[in-house]
Amino acid sequence: MKASEPSTNIASDSPDDQPLLSSPQGLQAVLDNLDALVYVSDFETHELLYMNAYGRRNWGQFEGRRCWQVLQESDGPCTFCTNHLLIDSKGNPTPPYIWEFQNQVDQRWYQCRDRAIRWTDGRLVRMEIATDITDRKQMELALKAAHEKARAAALEDELTGLHNRRAFFEFGMQALKQARRNKTSLAAVMFDLDHFKVINDTHGHEAGDEVLRRVGELLKAKVREADIAARIGGEEFAILLTNSTPGEAREMAERLLLLIRSNGIPFRNVKIAPTASFGLAMMSDADTRLEPLLARADEAMYESKTGGRNRITVYSEPGSGQA
Numbered sequence: 001m002k003a004s005e006p007s008t009n010i011a012s013d014s015p016d017d018q019p020l021l022s023s024p025q026g027l028q029a030v031l032d033n034l035d036a037l038v039y040v041s042d043f044e045t046h047e048l049l050y051m052n053a054y055g056r057r058n059w060g061q062f063e064g065r066r067c068w069q070v071l072q073e074s075d076g077p078c079t080f081c082t083n084h085l086l087i088d089s090k091g092n093p094t095p096p097y098i099w100e101f102q103n104q105v106d107q108r109w110y111q112c113r114d115r116a117i118r119w120t121d122g123r124l125v126r127m128e129i130a131t132d133i134t135d136r137k138q139m140e141l142a143l144k145a146a147h148e149k150a151r152a153a154a155l156e157d158e159l160t161g162l163h164n165r166r167a168f169f170e171f172g173m174q175a176l177k178q179a180r181r182n183k184t185s186l187a188a189v190m191f192d193l194d195h196f197k198v199i200n201d202t203h204g205h206e207a208g209d210e211v212l213r214r215v216g217e218l219l220k221a222k223v224r225e226a227d228i229a230a231r232i233g234g235e236e237f238a239i240l241l242t243n244s245t246p247g248e249a250r251e252m253a254e255r256l257l258l259l260i261r262s263n264g265i266p267f268r269n270v271k272i273a274p275t276a277s278f279g280l281a282m283m284s285d286a287d288t289r290l291e292p293l294l295a296r297a298d299e300a301m302y303e304s305k306t307g308g309r310n311r312i313t314v315y316s317e318p319g320s321g322q323a
């Protein structure tokens with residue numbers, strides 16, 4: 001091939017149009033030794049017009065087949081096909097579109113550089129250069145999973161699997177903001193196991209732990225997805241009930257009170273029947289933070305304690321009489 005002849009049969013858009021290689025074989029050798037997939041497919045029919053050796057090695061022969069048949073083994077054009085992103089409103093090629101995805105055939109991750117170019121006959125074709133980024137992606141995914149696990153662990157009460165105090169305040173504040181925004185109700189129920197020290201002293205700390213675990217399980221089984229339940233202290237639990245009337249919140253507290261005291265918790269050869277004192281308060285218009293709402297529920301719970309334990313007190317404003 002003479003130096004003035006084009007080095008490739010792909011229409012070039014390089015500014016100087018200088019041939020870079022002395023022969024098509026040279027260009028072929030470069031493309032076939034690339035450590036990346038290069039392919040070209042018809043913009044409309046998706047027929048594969050070219051695939052380098054890397055592609056043929058990994059995805060097989062391409063002649064007479066469409067890109068989605070060879071590269072994705074799918075029944076039709078891919079839902080994530082990027083062709084529409086490669087041309088402007090007038091149908092002219094735009095700068096390369098770069099994205100990452102996991103190939104359905106070999107399950108490896110690729111960074112793809114997609115571009116619309118003019119083929120030898122002038123038609124628009126799609127060219128993709130895809131580099132294997134699986135190692136990097138796996139590291140990123142492992143790191144993300146580790147972050148998520150660490151965050152979940154930091155928000156979980158290890159003993160019961162409920163939210164811990166920190167999570168209760170973090171998610172509780174979101175629930176309060178949402179309730180204020182949507183003008184919906186928010187109820188706080190707090191309860192504390194009665195004479196828990198006696199349980200520990202009589203049956204041992206392990207027995208106490210088992211009681212806490214079982215109470216946690218009861219709680220988890222009773223709350224709805226949108227509610228927030230937590231162990232916020234040693235033997236103290238709290239629940240935020242979203243979208244609940246005072247009556248519904250009280251019903252929930254009553255169910256829990258009965259469940260806790262009526263199902264003796266087996267531990268080794270004994271059954272431990274704890275009781276709990278409950279306090280209930282409803283969010284008021286003045287509550288812009290969680291603390292005042294919880295302080296009222298706590299005050300009601302304290303009344304349950306001083307009133308004889310094993311009961312529910314609904315907070316009522318001083319002077320308005322108790323519910």
Ligand SMILES: Nc1nc2c(ncn2[C@@H]2O[C@H](COP(=O)(O)OP(=O)(O)OP(=O)(O)O)[C@@H](O)[C@H]2O)c(=O)[nH]1
Binds near residue numbers: 193209309
């Ligand atoms: N087993 C166990 N005990 C705990 C845990 N956290 C706190 N406790 C115990 O819970 C007991 C709480 O005792 P107190 O605060 O005196 O309260 P109480 O005995 O429940 O009495 P009232 O709350 O007044 O009914 C203490 O003995 C703590 O050691 C825990 O994670 N596991």
